Amino acid sequence: NKPEPLKIMISGAPASGKGTQCELITQKYGLVHVAAGDLLRAEVAAGSENGRRAKQFMEKGQLVPDEIVVMMVKERLLQPDAHENGWLLDGYPRSLSQATALKEFGFEPDLFILLDVAEDTLVERVVGRRLDPVTGKIYHLKYSPPETEEIAARLTQRFDDTEEKVKLRLRTHHQNVEAVLSMYKDITVKVNGNLSKNDVFAKIDSVLDELLEQRKAGSGSL
């Protein structure tokens, strides 16, 4: 009997390392990565009406309204691959109303990972972040530099990755985080995100491993 696939949420301040850890988690555990920010940026890039509206909020570091985000995430979670392989939800829910909607749709996570990172580190991480448009991989000029000159030459920066904008995103994060945490406090694991990317992953990996072991043993709880 195949055990139920994992359903995980990962949360943390802007640039706390959610996307970076999701790359490592999906590589090892095969979960489907559903990132609210990525879904929104794809919509912006497609030039749709929703994308155009979403960008106005993203540029101010504010939450995009629920009528755009909630259905977008729900549709993605309902795809067969997420059902089959389990999911890793990144940057969602970010408000009590999103958490409540998710619960009403029947999406209940097994684990809520909270990455905890010092604020001055967050600004440095945002300003140095670069993305590879070909592979989607996340780099940092200092902490995760590109492997080749060819990759370095094609790296791009996100439109909201300035010191000024990350401060706005951080403020939005502080306004909402407690309400979301209160919904998941029984399944929350707080991880020190100040360490190197591999050390952060080692901690997450051990928690996921334990969860799977317990599941195989049939206890099903954390």
Ligand code: AP5
């Ligand atoms: P979103 O794209 O989710 O942005 P965010 O929450 O600000 O998070 P980031 O993607 O900036 O950072 P991350 O934690 O993934 O860090 P990363 O791994 O890249 O959201 C963008 C916008 O969309 C929001 O402002 C909002 O407007 C809208 N939105 C999104 N979700 C929404 C929702 N649910 N509802 C409404 N609106 C929503 O790492 C950052 C950098 O640090 C990288 O360069 C990386 O290489 C480096 N790094 C990572 N880990 C380490 C480490 N351990 N040591 C050293 N460097 C590291």
